[in-house]
Amino acid sequence: MTPQLRPLVPAFYERRALDLAPLLVGKILVVRTEDGISAGRIVETEAYEGPEDLAAHSAGGRRTKRTEVMYGPAGHAYMFLLYGTSWAFNIVAATPDVPHAVLVRAVEPVAGIDAMVTRRGMAAGRRELCNGPGKLCKALGLTGAHYGQSLASDTLYIAEGPPARLGKSPRINVDYAGAWAKRAWRFYERGNRYVSVAPRH
């Protein structure tokens, strides 16, 4: 199963987050760092659609230094720090001035696993290697330095991958968003053991 490691065209990302999120499940995320190339197959995503979506950082049209990249063109990386310790990786969707983004919550290790294991400081073969937003960033070497970086770059891109059988559920840890938290805007590959939170189908 050698996937075609060719970046998706920029136009691929120019759709609303709710449409883009399910399409990204099954794709291959490739990151090149000084340690070499690491790649993971995306198995879990969430859609965030500001300004209406109260769970999004761009809720209510909030536009700050942190959310600025979401108001730009699609196909760029939106990185943010969680709880002081974890970075999260998002893909900007839609068109300029429409602050949509897709959060990548989990990937399945595909290549460069040695480098991932080193960065994570744990034994290989553990499903905990990158089954969460912060974990996959650490495993792939993604940090705030990647903020705003284009996915049409040779150090960071997403390529076509084997299709996935999709499931969906409400998003994780956005209880503060009221009715928006109940929407099934989280997408994952059914049966994949690298999905962060086991779906209760």
Add this chain to the structure above:
DNA sequence: GAATAGATTGTCT
């Protein structure tokens, strides 16, 4: 396996 609490820092009010 499930539940709980502490960690730790950039960004915003």
Add this chain to the structure above:
DNA sequence: GACAATCTATTCT
């Protein structure tokens, strides 16, 4: 000064 789209170790059943 408070908070956050989380992670980890610890403490239970």
